[in-house]
Amino acid sequence: MSAPVRSDAELLAAHVVGDRSAFAELVERHSGRLWAVATRILHSRDEAADALQEALISAHQAAPRFRAEAAVSTWLHRIVVNACIDRIRHNQVRFTLPLFSDGPAEPRATQDQIEALPTRLAVHDALALLPDDQRLAVVLVDLEGYPVAEVAAIVNVAEGTVKSRCARGRARLAVLLGHLRETDSERVDT
Amino acid sequence: MTGPQPHPVELLAQLDADVLGPIAAARARRQLATDPRTAAARTAMAATRAELAAAPIPDLPLDVAARCAAALAELPPPSTPAPAAAAPRWRSRTAALLAAAAVLAGAVALGLGWLQRSDPPAVPGSPAQLALTRDTLASAVGDGLDRRDLGPLNDPQQLAACQRTAGLPAQPPLGGREVLLDGRPGVLLVLPTGVVGRFRLVVVVPECGTTQTNPALADVVAGR
Numbered sequence: 001m002s003a004p005v006r007s008d009a010e011l012l013a014a015h016v017v018g019d020r021s022a023f024a025e026l027v028e029r030h031s032g033r034l035w036a037v038a039t040r041i042l043h044s045r046d047e048a049a050d051a052l053q054e055a056l057i058s059a060h061q062a063a064p065r066f067r068a069e070a071a072v073s074t075w076l077h078r079i080v081v082n083a084c085i086d087r088i089r090h091n092q093v094r095f096t097l098p099l100f101s102d103g104p105a106e107p108r109a110t111q112d113q114i115e116a117l118p119t120r121l122a123v124h125d126a127l128a129l130l131p132d133d134q135r136l137a138v139v140l141v142d143l144e145g146y147p148v149a150e151v152a153a154i155v156n157v158a159e160g161t162v163k164s165r166c167a168r169g170r171a172r173l174a175v176l177l178g179h180l181r182e183t184d185s186e187r188v189d190t
Numbered sequence: 191m192t193g194p195q196p197h198p199v200e201l202l203a204q205l206d207a208d209v210l211g212p213i214a215a216a217r218a219r220r221q222l223a224t225d226p227r228t229a230a231a232r233t234a235m236a237a238t239r240a241e242l243a244a245a246p247i248p249d250l251p252l253d254v255a256a257r258c259a260a261a262l263a264e265l266p267p268p269s270t271p272a273p274a275a276a277a278p279r280w281r282s283r284t285a286a287l288l289a290a291a292a293v294l295a296g297a298v299a300l301g302l303g304w305l306q307r308s309d310p311p312a313v314p315g316s317p318a319q320l321a322l323t324r325d326t327l328a329s330a331v332g333d334g335l336d337r338r339d340l341g342p343l344n345d346p347q348q349l350a351a352c353q354r355t356a357g358l359p360a361q362p363p364l365g366g367r368e369v370l371l372d373g374r375p376g377v378l379l380v381l382p383t384g385v386v387g388r389f390r391l392v393v394v395v396p397e398c399g400t401t402q403t404n405p406a407l408a409d410v411v412a413g414r
Contacts, residue, residue, distance in 0.1 A: 035250040123245040167207035180234035
């Protein structure tokens with residue numbers, strides 16, 4: 001009675017040959033997870049919405065160039081991640097230092113901001129207080145399950161850099177999430 | 191190089207992420223073995239990793255789904271190069287607002303692909319009242335989203351009164367139109383449910399908001 005469920009690859013192929021419902025079905029299938037990636041990386045709802053829209057348009061038009069070297073879902077996720085990274089880079093005016101550097105004075109929540117926080121934050125809000133490069137690494141590795149090597153390739157940095165960013169981000173999150181209280185004598189300097 | 195010792199949570203995070211070389215790792219482990227803060231730091235790191243892994247997945251907002259689908263619906267087929275002048279349209283927030291206004295294409299296409307069905311869309315000049323039955327009401331999502339011509343309920347005060355009387359949420363409908371439900375005049379209101387691709391379709395009498403009698407003729411949820 002009901003039509004067989006088409007795979008992601010079948011939907012994308014159908015889209016390429018003109019099936020106007022196929023891409024909408026593909027997006028419907030993955031949009032929740034894609035939104036999660038965007039909103040976690042960018043934190044800003046508007047920015048995430050713009051990034052998701054850009055990414056879906058990009059995927060829609062780039063579909064004929066999909067070569068099945070990865071799963072369709074992975075391909076879509078990567079397009080969204082790249083759109084988010086582009087937005088971060090384009091928004092550098094918001095920051096005082098270049099993004100994706102590993103210098104000692106990366107932008108981040110100030111100590112005053114930290115101390116003014118409630119006892120603990122939700123994950124989403126705590127992530128927002130990390131420097132962008134650390135947040136990106138933590139989101140992709142710890143929340144989205146990307147291998148470190150893949151994150152390194154996406155961000156175009158060494159794997160060690162991704163690991164370092166994860167380490168510093170996790171240490172900071174331990175405080176922000178309320179699992180470790182900072183005091184002046186026990187300051188986590190990440 | 192003789193600064194204060196790093197906090198154990200930093201060392202644990204570095205060891206956990208495999209950042210340190212063998213010598214630095216051995217030094218970190220020696221410090222951890224003697225640092226009285228290590229136990230608390232170890233517990234904190236474990237709790238942090240667990241909380242990150244269990245972080246809830248945020249829901250895709252209906253308006254974001256709608257504007258994305260509206261933007262996609264404007265695109266030419268992927269094999270056809272888009273006109274150069276059209277490319278940046280979706281970048282602007284103004285365009286995004288326009289896309290949101292096209293919530294028909296958005297919510298429907300991203301929801302269940304109703305946009306792609308073969309039925310011709312409503313066009314200007316077609317009869318204002320769409321003939322429906324209770325059995326076909328659930329399939330009228332696209333027709334409802336396609337318009338926002340609520341007849342007498344275009345009056346915001348009457349619409350608000352109607353929503354109160356009918357016990358509907360006070361938020362504006364996503365769309366709606368005048369209908370004939372089983373031959374009886376009514377106004378179809380398409381309301382969000384908070385779930386992408388799922389809509390509440392309510393048909394109320396045209397005088398809804400002007401009387402205290404139950405104005406609802408039908409109330410169904412459509413979509414997934």
